[in-house]
Amino acid sequence: MGLLRRFDPRSGLRYILILQLAIAGVLVLSDVVGVIPSPFQERVELPTGPVSPGDQRREYRTDRSDPSLIPQDGPLDLPVPEAFPDRLDFSVQEVEGLGRVLLLSGQIEVDDSSRFASYLSDMKEKPDLVALHSPGGVVSEALSIGKRIREAELASAVLAGAMCVSSCPYILAGGEDRIVSLRGLVGMHQHYYDQPRLIPVVFAVEGIQKGQGETMQHLIDLGVDPSLMLYSLNTPPEEIYVLVEEELLDTRIATQVID
Template identity: 75%
Template structure:
């Protein structure tokens, strides 16, 4: 055996190790790219498109614009909402009847948005009565940070009529000391991706996902939101969204008050 090992050229051995690593990387790349496209063997689910009702709460998930068919808009929205979601969060001040000074936070949640929120808030002449959310979600860690910033500022959060708060956005909503949700708005959950290095061994990828889930659960505990909220997330595929009804909003405490 010792003689056999002595015959191995170290340079050849290193080359074989590098080739093996490249092969593993290639497999991970192919599997990752394949996950972006629907499998021809995967059963396609035809989802309804109208307003949600109890037991009929799954709809197609979109990040480009809200789905107006999800919303019960028999009356005008509480404040004007953008037709398309901005590529990152935008902040605008508005006054809403019965609520007061509102800071509308709309768009996709990207890295750095929590600090941008803090900067905008510090430049406001008066503290807003409500942080109103209108977002399809985005980077989970940034949503958690933004939720903590809202809590540190002792602000209330809400989803008003005509607005949606989906994917990671409910973790921002959780930050409000009071959380107001309109029955003509949508709070939606689904499985989401936690940030991780691409093309790393599966063992470490799973470890990162579990760490991300743990941080999310701790955030909900800190914000006094029931962990049962996570069930709606874990049980809904990423391409779908599960819209919570009034009973679920109240029982999970993601909403502390419901308005029409």
């Protein structure tokens, strides 16, 4: 009874608050360490220029595309912006040999799937093709856009001069026919799934695994080999692994590869 009399609930709450702040500080510090490069870590210079089998890792950038990564030995199928818009931009162009092309270009942000659905429903004519030019972005939005493309029974493409990397290939997967130009670029790397901040590590890991499971199921449902995820899981987020023709066809992320 003496111990109970001496127990001060306010002190107990104070200790709990201090412990929570300490945990938060550790988690924030771990994020900072992961984002800020260590001055003692040797920087590995990645190759530049077009990829070839066995030489497929390049720097990942979200601000602009890198034309040097794509062979420039012919005309572009349609013009694409070099600097990526801050969120998906939608535009329609008539392209000889391809018909009415709906171009999705820019970073994939929250609510872009709803914006895409509204734009598509407002179109007077159904597009013959959905072309992609994106550095990726929010994974859940990419999955949703890919599903909407499949529901609308549309074809998807990465055409000459265009890039579709990070989460963008999950949109590409939605096409009933998936066309990739050898003068375009499809790339994968590790990406982030939506996670609440300042949660115990065990729950964060559980959320990441759940996100990866949903992504794999998305690919399976759309007829893409989930082995595509290996290129994502084995590539650091600051790099991009560019798929070559054999990998595009073997994983079925492309049903047709064109020059």
